[in-house]
Structure formats: structure tokens, C-alpha cells
Amino acid sequence: xxxxxxxxxxxxxxxxxxxxxxxxxxxxxxxxxxxxxxxxxxxxxxxxxxxxxxxxxxxxxxxxxxxxxxxxxxxxxxxxxxxxxxxxxxxxxxxxxxxxxxxxxxxxxxxxxxxxxxxxxxxxxxxxxxxxxxxxxxxxxxxxxxxxxxxxxxxxxxxxxxxxxxxxxxxxxxxxxxxxxxxxxxxxxxxxxxxxxxxxxxxxxxxxxxxxxxxxxxxxxxxxxxxxxxxxxxxxxxxxxxxxxxxxxxxxxxxxxxxxxxxxxxxxxxxxxxxxxxxxxxxxxxxxxxxxxxxxxxxxxxxxxxxxxxxxx
Numbered sequence: 520x521x522x523x524x525x526x527x528x529x530x531x532x533x534x535x536x537x538x539x540x541x542x543x544x545x546x547x548x549x550x551x552x553x554x555x556x557x558x559x560x561x562x563x564x565x566x567x568x569x570x571x572x573x574x575x576x577x578x579x580x581x582x583x584x585x586x587x588x589x590x591x592x593x594x595x596x597x598x599x600x601x602x603x604x605x606x607x608x609x610x611x612x613x614x615x616x617x618x619x620x621x622x623x624x625x626x627x628x629x630x631x632x633x634x635x636x637x638x639x640x641x642x643x644x645x646x647x648x649x650x651x652x653x654x655x656x657x658x659x660x661x662x663x664x665x666x667x668x669x670x671x672x673x674x675x676x677x678x679x680x681x682x683x684x685x686x687x688x689x690x691x692x693x694x695x696x697x698x699x700x701x702x703x704x705x706x707x708x709x710x711x712x713x714x715x716x717x718x719x720x721x722x723x724x725x726x727x728x729x730x731x732x733x734x735x736x737x738x739x740x741x742x743x744x745x746x747x748x749x750x751x752x753x754x755x756x757x758x759x760x761x762x763x764x765x766x767x768x769x770x771x772x773x774x775x776x777x778x779x780x781x782x783x784x785x786x787x788x789x790x791x792x793x794x795x796x797x798x799x800x801x802x803x804x805x806x807x808x809x810x811x812x813x814x815x816x817x818x819x820x821x822x823x824x825x826x827x828x829x830x831x832x
Contacts, residue, residue, distance in 0.1 A: 524548040526587035528617055529594035531558045536828040541795035552583055560830030572613045580620035589628040589802050590621045607726025614730040622740050629742040634727025635749045638767035649728040657782030658749050663687040667821040671752040674826040743807045748815040750788025753824030757793040760814040787815035
């Protein structure tokens with residue numbers, strides 16, 4: 520296949536850094552675009568353009584995207600973590616900026632990395648995961664049950680994710696039969712917050728969901744919108760993955776998966792190296808133009824891994 524030049528927004532972030540390495544591994548060229556793109560390291564096919572999306576104008580971003588064959592937007596405003604409203608607004612505004620800049624630069628293909636909250640739930644028409652308290656309850660339960668997920672959240676978010684560690688410790692104590700009134704109080708509070716749609720994770724996902732509306736019915740540019748599955752985290756590099764379109768994929772239902780428990784224990788995940796492969800594959804094949812999709816691995820394990828990749832890893 521012909522060598523492509525890919526403009527990668529968020530080149531040194533959690534998703535972007537792994538995508539960088541995978542695209543370079545497949546023999547393409549990458550223009551890394553972020554505040555500090557040189558952090559990724561040096562490679563003959565990796566060039567950098569330093570841009571702060573929270574401050575750059577649309578013409579400035581468009582100028583950085585000239586002559587690329589595709590744009591991947593893997594940007595996440597990390598500096599806003601802990602300020603949910605600020606995070607959501609920054610994510611929506613940066614997506615708007617990059618999308619308009621991509622059109623202005625006449626880039627042939629736009630790849631958007633969104634969020635799991637924009638996937639439709641399987642049993643309610645027009646309802647997304649970000650609308651459904653049943654999803655958030657199951658998401659938090661599965662997240663704190665996963666050592667790899669909690670480890671990733673702490674490495675990525677630091678003190679802002681300390682509550683996940685405490686919740687996991689409480690869950691393990693309950694499962695081991697050594698729980699206390701305090702561990703039960705903590706877990707009850709976590710679950711009630713999710714059912715009442717109260718918490719930063721809800722705001723993060725609704726903000727990401729809003730960006731999907733930029734693409735639905737948009738025929739002015741060739742695009743694809745990928746939502747990572749809920750239990751998306753560092754781990755092993757897996758070469759195979761499955762694809763779902765529009766509707767959130769779930770594991771086989773058990774006898775308890777009815778009503779409010781439809782999502783419990785059924786959420787899928789994928790590792791950072793695995794999702795990078797899925798993104799790089801799509802940039803090469805362009806098979807999912809105009810589609811909203813998610814890649815997932817049915818039996819993801821709990822292997823720990825680094826949150827960020829660097830050239831030479």
C-alpha cells in the first residue's frame with residue numbers, strides 16, 4: 520500500500536502515542552500535533568508541529584494539516600481533568616476546531632476518536648449509553664473490579680482517580696468477606712451516584728457524546744467516528760479485534776441480566792495497543808467511512824501496561 524502522511528492530533532497522549540507507534544510500524548509518515556509533540560521521541564518518519572488546541576485559531580490548525588492524507592483526532596484535554604464541565608467544553612470546542620480546520624485544509628479523510636457514551640444501548644431506541652444510569656452503574660462496577668483499569672486510571676489521572684482505588688479496595692474486602700460498614704457505605708455511595716447520573720465520568724461521556732453530532736448526516740467530508748469500548752485500558756498488544764456499529768456490544772447475557780442489570784458484567788474492553796491497531800487498519804483501508812463504530816476484544820485480560828507509549832518502547 521502507498522505510504523501515507525497522517526496528521527495526528529494529540530500525538531503524545533494516551534491514545535495518540537500508541538497510534539503514532541502503530542502507524543510508524545506500518546510504514547507510514549506521521550505529523551505529530553500537540554503542545555509538546557517532541558515528547559514522543561525521534562523517528563525518521565515522525566515530524567512535529569507544536570500547537571495548543573485550547574488557544575490556536577482554526578487557520579493555524581488548518582495550516583498545520585496541509586498536505587496530509589488523513590487526520591486522526593485523538594485529543595483529550597488532560598489539563599481539565601477534575602473539572603468535568605471544563606473538560607467537556609474543551610473537548611467539544613477542540614473537536615469543532617479540528618473538524619473545520621480539516622475541511623479548510625481539504626484533507627481527504629477525518630478519523631475521530633470519541634467516547635463510549637455515544638453508543639446506542641441495545642434495548643431502548645435512540646438512547647445512548649450516556650443517557651442511561653444502568654450503563655454507568657455497570658461501568659463503575661466493572662471498572663473497579665479490574666486491577667488493570669484502576670491502575671491505568673491512577674497513572675493517567677493521579678489524585679483525581681484516588682476514589683477508584685478506594686472503591687476497589689472496598690469491593691475486594693466485600694468479596695473476601697472482610698467488609699465493614701465503611702466499605703459498604705463507600706460502595707453504596709458510588710453506585711447511587713451512578714444511578715442518579717451524578718459524577719465526573721457522566722460529564723466526560725456526555726461531552727464526548729456531543730461531538731458525535733458534528734458527524735451524523737455530515738456529507739461535507741469523508742469521516743469515521745470510533746468510540747472506544749468502556750473498559751479501554753493499557754495492556755498487551757492484541758492483533759485481533761471485533762467490530763460493532765452504532766450499538767454498544769455486550770457479552771452473553773446471564774439469567775440476572777434483566778431490567779436495571781442489563782449491562783452488569785457484560786461490558787467489553789480493548790487495550791491501548793489493540794485500539795491503535797484498529798485505528799491504523801482503518802486509516803489504511805477506509806472501510807468505515809460515515810460509520811460510528813467500536814473495536815473490542817471479547818476476552819481482554821488484566822495485564823498491566825504503560826499509559827503512554829514512546830518511540831523505542
